[in-house]
Amino acid sequence: MLMQVDRQSAVWSGMPVAEPVLEVRGLRISFPTRHDTVNAVSDVSFSIRKGEILGVVGESGAGKSMTGLATLGLLEPPGHISAGQIFLGGQRIDNLPDRQMEKIRGRRIGAIFQDPLTSLHPLFTVGAQLVETIRLHLRLTRAQAKRRAVDLLKEVGIPAPEDRVNDYPHQFSGGMRQRVVIALALAAEPELIIADEPTTALDVSVQAQIMALLRRLCDDRGAAVMLVTHDMGVIAETADRVAVLYAGRVIEIGSVEEITRAPKHPYTSGLMGSIPPLQGRVPRLMQIDGAMPRPDAIPAGCPFNPRCAKAGPRCLSDLPPLVEIAGTRAACWLYSGGVN
Amino acid sequence: MLVFLMKRLFNAAIVMLAVAAMAFMIFRFVGDPVEMMVNEQASQAERDELRERLGLDQGVVTQFGRFVVSATQGDFGISYRNQREVSSLIAERFPSTLELVLVATILSLVIGIPLGVVTAIHRGKWYTEALQFGSIIGVSLPSFVVGIMLILIFSVTLGWAPAFGRGDVVDLGWWSTGLLTHSGRAALILPSLALALFQITLVMRLVRAEMLETMRTDFIKFARARGVPARVVQFRHALRNCLMPVITMTGMQFGNLIAFALITETVFQWPGMGLLFIQAVTFVDIPVMAAYLCIVSFIFVALNTLVDVTYAVVDPRLRHQGH
Structure with missing residues (x-):
């Protein structure tokens, strides 16, 4: 535990430890509108190491999926990266032309999207989609690729993969389809997997299976995983570290143990308070009043100030910096000089 | 199935x-x-x-x-006017109409689909806007106007193609075809283009709308995330998904083309079923009219059925519905 904290602070202070698989520095994603520019994501920085799962958590519109899409180079115009850098294995990728990103997507970054029911092309067999992906990235013959497709399906836990490989997506259940999607993401052994709400569309028992599968694959293959979700429970069970996003900014980042045990930012405490305990008397679940501001209506100062019970005058005027507090980092005036 | x-x-x-x-x-x-x-x-x-x-x-x-x-059994009686069997009258005229319509359909697909893809992918470019504008003209001009304009420009002024008739035909058993002779092919150009123009714009607009719709779907986004190059996504993944409505429309429109060919046939004096029908109407030749009605409807119904079956072949989801 202590070791991990030390390593993290070393990375943050810029000392060369092991090169992180993914490093995002000061990322800003902007959408030009008719009148001005709206930032969906502002000054987001984090890194993910080999074999590590970073949970990225936040409400809808907090910018978590946007961050994932930006990493894949798939932001939909007019959205674009207007500041910051993204490094994959030390190589800067945020400014690469699409031709080169095509070689990285699927090969070095695997993606898993929210809805397995719509992620697969309905008119091609899962085998055809797997073979297509494999042969795009690896030098294999059709027969070899087909064999690899069967192996991948087996690895993600699809029974009778030799037969299922010739089936169409609609012949699979939701959970099985998400396994196929994961197999597709793994097809070329990527070093980074971006899983955007991988279990949101699935029922709870299947959710647990898929998360366990993701965890196992991450451990076995040493891939780095960016797990985007709004479900703090999923993060607590699966992730190693967690970044909490609010209105496009990282407001708290640190190890899962530390953040679940002692959340620093009032928003994170609110999120933690919204998870019902499994044992004992269920107290009234905590609720955060209000809603997250839209990207075009973020208040001055701390973006959380309208909903924060502890907000003071300073929170209304100045943006709190992300500072280190006992092993995690949080952006709140409570920890950097008081709210007054 | x-x-x-x-x-x-x-x-x-x-x-x-x-x-x-x-x-x-x-x-x-x-x-x-x-x-x-x-x-x-x-x-x-x-x-x-x-x-x-x-x-x-x-x-x-x-x-x-x-x-x-x-x-x-194909027996529609005897034409009042010609005192000949209606079935043999129609059999004589049918190949020329079908050839005209087939060529028009092929033209509409071969020209319409690529135009639709191009206008969907290159949104906002000047040539896209020009094509879009042109397609409105194509949709709204009546086909006799198009026909007359084509005759005026390409036959009368430029003299590139014949203005009327079917040229020389070759008999292949009961089928007479104009595709095998030079004059037959030349005579086919203007009428098939006149007939296809509306069709081309229809296919183009349909493909464009479907492409735009499909390009927004998750499986296209996911295909991009898997590293499938943009070109492959557009032409293999997205276009394939668009073909379903195009097949439907082409099938349905094929019947329409046969029916509306009578206008084009009249303008170009094309010796097809449509011209036969127009003459029958003039002389209140009811057996011919009834036969024409039945045959055109039969083609409509047969095509609709065929389209439904083709659907089931192309889309695996429909095939397995019965399971």
Whole structure:
């Protein structure tokens, strides 16, 4: 535990430890509108190491999926990266032309999207989609690729993969389809997997299976995983570290143990308070009043100030910096000089 | 699949029966056929004799039954005007109409699909805007205007292609084709283009709309995330998904083309079924009109059924519905 904290602070202070698989520095994603520019994501920085799962958590519109899409180079115009850098294995990728990103997507970054029911092309067999992906990235013959497709399906836990490989997506259940999607993401052994709400569309028992599968694959293959979700429970069970996003900014980042045990930012405490305990008397679940501001209506100062019970005058005027507090980092005036 | 096929065929039969009933009604609505066939001085005995010979003394249901039975055997009686069998008249004209329509359909797909893809991918470019604007003209111009304009420009002014007729034809058994002779192919250019123009714009607009829709779907986004190059995504993944409605529309429109070919045929004096029908209307030649109605409807129904079946072949989801 202590070791991990030390390593993290070393990375943050810029000392060369092991090169992180993914490093995002000061990322800003902007959408030009008719009148001005709206930032969906502002000054987001984090890194993910080999074999590590970073949970990225936040409400809808907090910018978590946007961050994932930006990493894949798939932001939909007019959205674009207007500041910051993204490094994959030390190589800067945020400014690469699409031709080169095509070689990285699927090969070095695997993606898993929210809805397995719509992620697969309905008119091609899962085998055809797997073979297509494999042969795009690896030098294999059709027969070899087909064999690899069967192996991948087996690895993600699809029974009778030799037969299922010739089936169409609609012949699979939701959970099985998400396994196929994961197999597709793994097809070329990527070093980074971006899983955007991988279990949101699935029922709870299947959710647990898929998360366990993701965890196992991450451990076995040493891939780095960016797990985007709004479900703090999923993060607590699966992730190693967690970044909490609010209105496009990282407001708290640190190890899962530390953040679940002692959340620093009032928003994170609110999120933690919204998870019902499994044992004992269920107290009234905590609720955060209000809603997250839209990207075009973020208040001055701390973006959380309208909903924060502890907000003071300073929170209304100045943006709190992300500072280190006992092993995690949080952006709140409570920890950097008081709210007054 | 078999159950699916049977159901479709049954539906088709019902529709055809209804059409036959309508064609049959024409005979009864326009007056007594006997009056039209005999000359004015004919005696009552002669009239009765003819009435009996034609089976017109029997009940309506029996008459309709006989009409349907002979129609299914291809017998639509004798043309009032030509005093020849309607079936042989139509058989003579059918190949030329079908060739015209087939070529027009192929033109519309070969030109329309790529244009649709291009206008969907290169949104906002000047040539996209120009094509979009042009397609509105194509959709809204009546086909006789298009035909006359084509004749004016390409035959009268430039002299590139013949303005009327079918050129020389070659007989292949009962089929006569203009595709094998130079003059036949040249004569085909303008009428097929006139017939296809509306179709081209329709296909283009449909493909464009479908492409834009499909490019927004998750499986396209996911294909990009898997590293599939943009070109492959557009032409393999997205276009394939668009082909379904294009198949439907082409199938449906094929019937329309045969029906509307009569305008193009009139403008270009193309010796097809449409021209035959127009002449039949002029002379109140009811057997020919009824036969034309039945045959065009049959083509419509057959195509609809075929489109449904093709659907099931192309889209695996429909194929497995019965499981």
